[in-house]
Amino acid sequence: MKTVKLLKSPFEYKAPTLNNDHEVVHFFDSVPFYEPTKLKNLPTLAKKLNVNQIMVKDESSRFGINSFKGAGGLYAMACCIAEKAGLDVDNITYDELMKPEVKKVAEKITFYTATDGNHGRGIAWSASKLGTHAVIKMPYGSQEVRAENIRKIQNTSVEITDKNYDDTVKEVRELCANDPNGIMIQDTAWQGYEKIPGWIVKGYSLIVDELLHQMKETPTHIFLQVGVGSLAAGIIKGLEERMTPEEMPIITIVEPENVACYYLSAEEDDGTRHSIHGKTRTMMAGLNCQTPSIDAWPVIKDSAKFYGTISEDVDAQGMDRLSHPLGNDPKVISGESGAASFAYVYEILSNNELSNLRKKLGIDKDSRIIVLSTEGDTDPNNYRKITSVESKFK
Numbered sequence: 001m002k003t004v005k006l007l008k009s010p011f012e013y014k015a016p017t018l019n020n021d022h023e024v025v026h027f028f029d030s031v032p033f034y035e036p037t038k039l040k041n042l043p044t045l046a047k048k049l050n051v052n053q054i055m056v057k058d059e060s061s062r063f064g065i066n067s068f069k070g071a072g073g074l075y076a077m078a079c080c081i082a083e084k085a086g087l088d089v090d091n092i093t094y095d096e097l098m099k100p101e102v103k104k105v106a107e108k109i110t111f112y113t114a115t116d117g118n119h120g121r122g123i124a125w126s127a128s129k130l131g132t133h134a135v136i137k138m139p140y141g142s143q144e145v146r147a148e149n150i151r152k153i154q155n156t157s158v159e160i161t162d163k164n165y166d167d168t169v170k171e172v173r174e175l176c177a178n179d180p181n182g183i184m185i186q187d188t189a190w191q192g193y194e195k196i197p198g199w200i201v202k203g204y205s206l207i208v209d210e211l212l213h214q215m216k217e218t219p220t221h222i223f224l225q226v227g228v229g230s231l232a233a234g235i236i237k238g239l240e241e242r243m244t245p246e247e248m249p250i251i252t253i254v255e256p257e258n259v260a261c262y263y264l265s266a267e268e269d270d271g272t273r274h275s276i277h278g279k280t281r282t283m284m285a286g287l288n289c290q291t292p293s294i295d296a297w298p299v300i301k302d303s304a305k306f307y308g309t310i311s312e313d314v315d316a317q318g319m320d321r322l323s324h325p326l327g328n329d330p331k332v333i334s335g336e337s338g339a340a341s342f343a344y345v346y347e348i349l350s351n352n353e354l355s356n357l358r359k360k361l362g363i364d365k366d367s368r369i370i371v372l373s374t375e376g377d378t379d380p381n382n383y384r385k386i387t388s389v390e391s392k393f394k
């Protein structure tokens with residue numbers, strides 16, 4: 001049964017203290033193969049759903065690796081190599097990383113990570129671009145096709161374990177600790193491991209920079225899907241660095257109903273992070289994370305207005321809708337985790353029984369809504385199944 005939930009944040013909004021630093025953009029501007037991803041406008045759908053605009057930032061074309069993850073991975077790995085080579089981490093350029101003496105440093109390093117697939121693909125790809133190496137472990141239930149997509153990149157070592165995400169991270173930590181040239185490159189932070197995930201979060205702010213150049217008017221609402229929350233934290237920080245508090249859109253966090261650690265943490269309302277225990281299952285593989293990242297949690301807690309969840313069929317409906325656009329709206333190929341934030345908005349705006357949620361979110365005919373489609377068809381078989389055989393929009 002299609003289900004969406006919406007919870008108003010019990011936490012007080014706290015104005016951030018952030019610098020307006022642009023070293024991330026400076027770095028990516030120096031990368032010869034960097035190109036912004038498209039912001040797709042869906043005017044026909046917006047009209048049908050009685051809002052001013054629905055815009056989808058389509059991350060499927062990010063660096064040709066089918067998800068947004070390359071932005072964080074490449075930036076963080078560049079910072080790690082720069083640091084090891086004694087360069088100024090706040091002023092890295094791609095040319096500098098390609099100098100023979102820096103490449104010699106990079107060659108020796110092996111980056112270790114646990115991943116649902118997309119982060120690992122970003123790391124393997126970044127390793128190939130920076131002349132270094134990667135070792136990747138995936139939690140049980142990961143699709144072989146996702147492992148294969150990583151393996152294809154310079155024969156990267158990939159294994160699907162019999163552990164959940166959190167335990168796979170622990171396994172990788174131990175492995176890395178035994179390699180004198182190993183660097184753990186995880187997109188979630190914990191006590192004592194914050195610098196590298198911090199660089200990953202910072203790398204994601206590239207998306208905001210592009211977004212604000214691509215939009216004519218600033219958004220009124222933004223919906224962000226979360227796993228551990230690093231992406232959302234990067235987007236929120238990026239927005240807060242570039243906008244005044246009055247300009248900030250209303251932020252809603254979206255999770256799969258089976259693995260909603262942010263929703264749970266908001267529901268518990270004691271200001272701390274709460275985890276989902278046991279083996280969790282959802283087709284939204286990138287969002288199948290049991291614990292909020294220690295660094296992302298305070299950023300999201302201080303700025304998100306709402307927390308929401310979706311069931312699997314709501315997600316499938318969103319993927320299908322994006323794949324079968326109305327009128328002349330562009331098509332967006334969006335995978336299971338990729339479509340989650342759109343799927344949430346679409347169900348609320350298209351289901352008349354949910355008009356109370358629309359009202360609670362403050363959405364009306366003037367609203368300009370942004371969602372991130374964070375991946376393309378990273379599991380092509382499931383994507384085909386959902387958007388062709390079972391499509392209700394054909």
Ligand SMILES: Cc1ncc(COP(=O)(O)O)c(C=O)c1O
Nearest residue numbers: 118227228229230231286374375
């Ligand atoms: C496609 C996709 N979207 C969203 C996310 C969520 O990112 P985070 O774990 O940083 O919240 C992920 C994470 O792997 C992902 O793969």
